[in-house]
Amino acid sequence: MGVPCADDVMLNYQSTSYHDAAAVRRIFGLQPAPEFLVWLQERGIFAEKQLAPGDTRPQGRLLEDLRAALEWSTGNRL
Amino acid sequence: MNEVQQVGLPELLALVRQRTPARLLVGRSGCSYRTATQLELRSDHAAALDAVHADIDLERDFGRELIERWRPLEATSCAESKTQYLMRPDLGRRLSDPARTAIAQSCPTGCDLQIALGDGLSAAAVIKQAPLLLPLLGEGARQRGWRVGRLIFIRHCRVGVLNDIGAILKAEVVVLLIGERPGLATADSLSAYLAYRPQSGDHDARRNLVSNIHARGVCPEEASCRILALAEKMRQLRASGIAVKEELPATGSGRGAGGQD
Numbered sequence: 001m002g003v004p005c006a007d008d009v010m011l012n013y014q015s016t017s018y019h020d021a022a023a024v025r026r027i028f029g030l031q032p033a034p035e036f037l038v039w040l041q042e043r044g045i046f047a048e049k050q051l052a053p054g055d056t057r058p059q060g061r062l063l064e065d066l067r068a069a070l071e072w073s074t075g076n077r078l
Numbered sequence: 079m080n081e082v083q084q085v086g087l088p089e090l091l092a093l094v095r096q097r098t099p100a101r102l103l104v105g106r107s108g109c110s111y112r113t114a115t116q117l118e119l120r121s122d123h124a125a126a127l128d129a130v131h132a133d134i135d136l137e138r139d140f141g142r143e144l145i146e147r148w149r150p151l152e153a154t155s156c157a158e159s160k161t162q163y164l165m166r167p168d169l170g171r172r173l174s175d176p177a178r179t180a181i182a183q184s185c186p187t188g189c190d191l192q193i194a195l196g197d198g199l200s201a202a203a204v205i206k207q208a209p210l211l212l213p214l215l216g217e218g219a220r221q222r223g224w225r226v227g228r229l230i231f232i233r234h235c236r237v238g239v240l241n242d243i244g245a246i247l248k249a250e251v252v253v254l255l256i257g258e259r260p261g262l263a264t265a266d267s268l269s270a271y272l273a274y275r276p277q278s279g280d281h282d283a284r285r286n287l288v289s290n291i292h293a294r295g296v297c298p299e300e301a302s303c304r305i306l307a308l309a310e311k312m313r314q315l316r317a318s319g320i321a322v323k324e325e326l327p328a329t330g331s332g333r334g335a336g337g338q339d
Contacts, residue, residue: 005101005111005119012261014123022109051109059087062103066090073097078085 022051099263099294122262129257129265131160132201136231139205148212150195150229151184153177157234171238173246181230181246190224191215191309192249196235200257200265207268207291207298208255214302215253222310237271240285244276251309251318252276258289267292270305274318284319286312 006017024030031049032040040046044061047053071078091103104115111119136152137145156172157163163170173181185192193215195208212229219226227249232239235256244252251274258267268291273284286308291301304324312318 005104005115007101007119007122007262009099009261009263012259012264012267014262019106019109019111022106026109063087063090066094067084070090070093074093078090078093 119262126260126262126265129200129202129260130164133160134197134201134204134231134233139201140209144209144212148216148229150231151180152231152233153181154233155235155239160234163234167236170234170236171241173232173239173242177232178242178246181243185228185230185247186225187247187249189227189247189249190251190313191219192227192230192243192247192252194230194232194239194243194252194254196232196237196239196254196256198235198237198256198269199259200267202260202265203257203268203292204255206266210298211255211268211270211291211302214298215305218302218306222306237282237285240271240273240276241278241280244273244280245278248275250275251312253305253309264292264294267295268301270301272305272308272312272318274312274316274322276318282319286318286322286324 001016002018002021003015004017006015006020008015025032031037032046037046037049041049044052067078094102101115105112107113110116136150154174154177155163155170156174157166157169193212195204197204216226227247230243235254237254237256240252240254243249243254251272254271256269256271258269260267267289270288270291272286272288273280276284288296288301288304288308290296291298296304304326308322308324311322311324315322
């Protein structure tokens with residue numbers, strides 16, 4: 001399960017992180033399920049069947065979504 | 079474009095961090111945590127362990143004034159040590175024989191409201207929240223004209239201990255304030271479990287809960303209002319648990335979903 005840094009801050013459980021999933025795939029030479037891999041590549045999170053390096057495209061998109069969400073919730077122009 | 083005026087990623091991340099304790103967008107080195115992230119996780123995990131293993135000393139942790147006001151009776155569950163408590167949840171749900179005797183001898187029976195404190199999985203939570211919550215509960219009960227029992231503190235306590243307290247004291251509503259399992263970011267979160275005339279064999283479906291009582295969660299003022307309202311409803315319905323639904327005001331952080339402003 002993907003929980004940021006495995007720290008479930010609502011239920012106070014320690015779970016598994018995005019980093020854990022990526023590390024397990026690397027250690028055991030595993031790939032995401034085919035349809036999930038397609039989705040990951042569409043989003044730019046994966047490239048050439050691996051975690052995308054430097055990831056500028058997802059980060060740029062994230063930045064814009066984040067800005068919009070924060071503008072909405074703070075009521076300030078960012 | 080107004081690209082130049084817009085704040086960048088570090089500033090946005092700082093804003094995100096202010097709004098949630100979740101460890102969002104920490105970045106990575108290869109596919110692993112960065113060293114700083116890893117060190118922070120180890121340190122916070124150690125703090126959580128400390129909170130579980132810490133012990134409460136009533137006078138030291140609550141101060142003389144609170145002790146004199148509430149005269150808490152100290153009791154223990156059947157778990158004899160913290161280690162045994164952690165390994166044997168069943169023992170934490172029962173009062174020890176000496177505790178039963180002491181409670182029967184020195185606490186009034188048949189009260190409208192009986193309050194108990196339990197260390198649970200976080201002493202830090204009880205130490206932090208109980209002194210804030212108790213005066214509010216005491217005042218709320220006084221305004222309603224309720225007869226309140228003597229405060230009981232239970233060491234090595236789990237929620238099921240409610241049943242033993244109810245069986246001995248025959249109180250109408252029993253509230254147990256107990257330290258929650260600490261997370262990595264919050265070790266000071268308290269829960270209030272409530273039951274109407276709890277007795278042997280009662281389970282969670284007969285209990286109600288206000289959880290996440292701490293500065294970033296449910297604040298003590300809100301928690302005491304909810305606890306008192308629940309107790310009131312239990313007394314009206316002569317029941318607790320699934321029979322009692324808590325009516326919560328609609329939550330919304332500032333701006334409503336309509337967004338008219």
